[in-house]
Amino acid sequence: MTPLLRIIDLHKSFGELVVLDGISLDVERGQKVSIIGPSGSGKTTLLRCINYLEKPTSGHIHIDGTLIGEKEVGGRFVHLSDRELAKERAGIGFVFQRFNLFPHLTALGNVTIAPQKVLGLSHDQAEARAREMLQKVGLGHKIDQYPERLSGGQQQRVAIARVLAMQPKLMLFDEATSALDPELIGEVLRVMRQLAEEGSTMVIVTHEIQFAGEVSDWVIFMDHGKIVEQGPPAQVLFDPQQPRTREFLKHIQDR
């Protein structure tokens, strides 16, 4: 069977700056992959390339065996427009570091809008689904609140519910807890752990080493746009082979 996500030799530069330098990776259905690495190593850019918020300089992304974000025209690959990309993005959930909730909509509105407008559910169906998802992330009592009235942890949980309501095949988490006060991190990690246990396919960029160790099947250490080391968490996190991995883990534990 083909992997759910296949990344083939991905390169990305911003002008002269090489940010991704040949990343290849397979993620199987139901697999949880954590990506760790120092700030600026290209983790966010990698996630953004997966759903084409950022267009790779070269390399390809396949989801479920289908090429994402490009089509072949006369033997050459050309990037799809945002309009053409919409359908493919709908199947990939993205949880942003800074939540990016829609401030003009309530929690319920934030979760309802995409299933209604993108998947074409009726308003009632979409709202029922949204309620269910908000319940699931423990915010059944906050559905009528606007984002500004919610704590960071609550906002991020709404953002996760918003992604879940689209029933994505794949979920991408970009440092979902980095913008949170320490006492609010736990509630978000709890929701993510629950999703992991339910069998979602997740790619998680995180600095929460202990969390990564508990939920992931596979851990990737990135530096300077390359995968430096990868393997099961027991190896990469607790018995790293590469000096750079060791150095990073030591550094992060000293904080």
Place this chain on the structure above:
Amino acid sequence: MLKLPQIYAENINRWLPELLWFALTTLKIALAAFVLAVLVGLAFALLRTSRFAVLRVLATAYIEIARGLPIVVLLYIVYFVPPQLFPGLNWQWFTGFTGAVVGLGLHGGAILAEVFRAGIEALHKGQREAAMSLGMTPTQSMAYIILPQATRIVLPPVANYAIGLLKDTSLCSLIGVNEIMNDAKSIAFADYQPMAVFVLVAAIYFVMSYPLSLAVRVLERRLNVSR
């Protein structure tokens, strides 16, 4: 000066109904031009963010030119030039009123295009990205996410524009539209009472625009408090 009360006592019954009648024309011009300006402004604001460079350049050129011209010049061009360019056509329908609405609307469109663009750009790019990551097309993200938020941001400047527009309609007297200013001029000089008449006109303009000023103030306060 001291005679003003007496002058009004003698003439107000004649002046006021007539001036109010023409004030209605002023309001009609302002309203129609406002609607046109919003539509034109929206169109050009979107064109300025277009993927196609040609459209962006054309939109920018239009905005800069229309904003850069005195309104009177624009009104004269709109009203007098087309009949001269196409003399064969029937221009009966192209009244001063129509010319005024088109001229003011085109000018306002350029001003509002900039207001709308600023409103759209004020939103963090994360909003558009979040919308698109959920599978929305650019059009959907514009309609459901960007514009509803931008509307709140642009409401106060748009209301300010409306106040200015109401006053700018007085320039339409120069292309022969019978609105309040034109009528005031004829009464003032027929009755040899410029001071009394123009003070009255000023009062009428104030009564028409002050509610808008109040509305702006209320809007600004509301928008500052919540979100």
